[in-house]
Amino acid sequence: MASITSTGLGSGLDVESIVTKLVAIEKQPITDLQSRTSTIQTQISAYGKIQSAFSTLRDAAAKLSNPTTWAALTATSSDPTMATVTAGNGSGAGSYALNVTNLASPQSLSSKAFATNATVGSGSMTIELGQWSADNSTFTSKDGATPVSITISATDTLANVRDKINSSGAGVLASVVTDANGSRLVIRSKDTGEANGFRISTADDDGSNGDANGLSALAYDPTASIGSMTQNTKAANAQLTINGLAISSATNNIESAVDGLTINLLKPGTSTVSVGQDKDSVKKAINDFVTSYNSLMTLMRDNTKYDDSNKTAGTLQGDSTAVGLQSQLRNITASGSSLGGAFSRLSDLGLDIGAAGTITVNDAKLTSALGSMSDLKNLFMGVDPTDPNNNGLASRWRSFADQVTGFDGQITTRTAGLQSNVTSNNKRVDELNDRADAYEKRVRAQYTALDTQMAKLNDMSSYVSKLTSMLGSG
Structure with a gap:
């Protein structure tokens, strides 16, 4: 009797197709559940966007x-080229007449012209912050400030002196300005205000501390009749009035004159500052x-x-x-x-x-x-x-x-309910998949048995046909 090597060969039936279709019918509920789950997940996504x-x-x-x-205020200046203004906490609505006669400025000195990359002598220079009298005849040291001494070597150029001054923390800033006449050392106060003036004394290795030669060319102390450097700008406070009240300020940024109002002075002149609710x-x-x-x-x-x-x-x-x-x-x-x-x-x-x-x-x-x-x-x-x-x-x-959107809010509760449905559907899909797998094994076993039985019957039929033919021919 012939052996069966593939399902359907014995019976002539398309067993694989039959099994596949039966299993597909069995799995249809899985497809339906997965479709419903996809719809629910889309709903969850929509609720996420709504939340x-x-x-x-x-x-x-x-x-x-x-x-x-609603309490925010805004401030404007009638002449923003003269002064700008910002309203902050504590400022009140109103109008203020501003009259600026003088801006705060730093003291600025410049040296004589030197040849490019020339050295300036050796020794030490001492820079001290303080306030000059109106005619520069007296100098009052600034409270809390300490004179700073800087050592200058014979090989130091003007640029080297500049760098040493800037790294000394003396409260001044130095730069080298070059024009057709040569290079000059320019030194100015780091901060504006009359209390931030400064004087420079030198201990010149050439033995003379008051002439304009060697390191003393960088000295400035009118109280000792030394003026080797030229004063270009005097340290000064800003002078202004607000609604007629005289104010002197070391800076051009006036913060405490009017509660909550910051005024930034740009040039002398008059302006009207208006403060009102910030409608914008x-x-x-x-x-x-x-x-x-x-x-x-x-x-x-x-x-x-x-x-x-x-x-x-x-x-x-x-x-x-x-x-x-x-x-x-x-x-x-x-x-x-x-x-x-x-x-x-x-x-x-x-x-x-x-x-x-x-x-x-x-x-x-x-x-x-x-x-x-x-x-x-x-x-x-x-x-x-x-x-x-x-x-x-x-x-x-x-x-x-x-x-x-809270913990027990409608969106949170609804989203949790939808997610619960997804979890339940996924669990049911797993169960149906297991059932479909078992069903496929069972059906495939049944058709395999049928195929085997049909093969036996076909072989028996063929044998009887041959035997009958042999008897008839005898």
């Missing part, structure tokens, strides 16, 4: 419900919120709508949680508040809610509304102690966003 958009909205609403936003920053905060709100509403609408023209449903179409969130957000936005005085609804500010739920900004109307800052502030962040639903809109937007 992120809610967080962005929450941050924008928090800015509108922050007192700092409030306007930007409102527009930033509108942008985040519209982004969220558009995202939720696209995910929950049914497109009749394309016959396609959004990822969350019919999802009660998503639809509910959309409805709640719309209700808060449309409800307004009675705390805003002249403004009770967003439309009063030029923020109009369209049919799609998004907000359109009428810039002219919003700009006009910024003129009533107190009412505007109350509409967004006012607090009603008797009715939380009448609180300012920004406060309610923020509270709602915190609630829906």
Whole structure:
């Protein structure tokens, strides 16, 4: 009897095809589950995007419900080429008359001209900070400052002297300026102000500390009748008046004259400094919120709508949680508040809610509304102690966003439920795969047995046919 080497050879049946189709039918529920899981994962992804958009909205609403936003001030100068101004914490709204007669300046000295790369002599030079009298006849050392001595060698060029001065920490800055006459050493105070003047004395190795030769060419001390270097600028304080009040400042950056106001002097002259509420920053905060709100509403609408023209449903179409969130957000936005005085609804500010739920900004109307800052502030962040639903809109937007994205919020809860379904489906898929594998083994064994039996019957039939033929021929 012939042996069977492949399923189906004995019976003539396409056993492999039969088994494959039977197993495919058995696995159909797995395909259905995997398809449903893919849909759920898409929904989870959509909720992730919505949660992120809610967080962005929450941050924008928090800015509108922050007192700092509404307390921000801005300052302007009528002549920004003469002085610039910045308003900070503690500054108050008002107008200030500024009259600057003199800018703060550092002391500056320059030496005689030297040949390029020439040496200047050897010895030591001592630099001391302090204040000169009006005619430079007396010098008062600066409190807390210590004279600095610098050793100069015979091989030091003007550039070497410059570098030694700059690394000494003497409170001055040195540079080499070269023109058609040669190179000069220029030394100036590091800081402006009359208390930051300086004098330079030398111990010249040539034995003479007061002439203009050798190292003493870099000396400057009028109190000792030494003026080898030339004073180009005298150390001076800025002199100004603010609303008639005389002020003297060692720097051109005036920070303490008016609370919270920083004035940067650029040149002598007069200017008017005006301080008022920063309407531009409030306007930007409102527009930033509108942008985040519209982004969220558009995202939720696209995910929950049914497109009749394309016959396609959004990822969350019919999802009660998503639809509910959309409805709640719309209700808060449309409800307004009675705390805003002249403004009770967003439309009063030029923020109009369209049919799609998004907000359109009428810039002219919003700009006009910024003129009533107190009412505007109350509409967004006012607090009603008797009715939380009448609180300012920004406060309610923020509270709602915190609630829906919180640990037990609708988005978190819904996402957890969807994820649980994914886990359950994956577990069921594993079970069905195991069952399908067992089914395939069972069916394949049955058809193998059938194939073997059919092969035996076919062999028997062939044998009987041959035997009958032999008997008939005899």
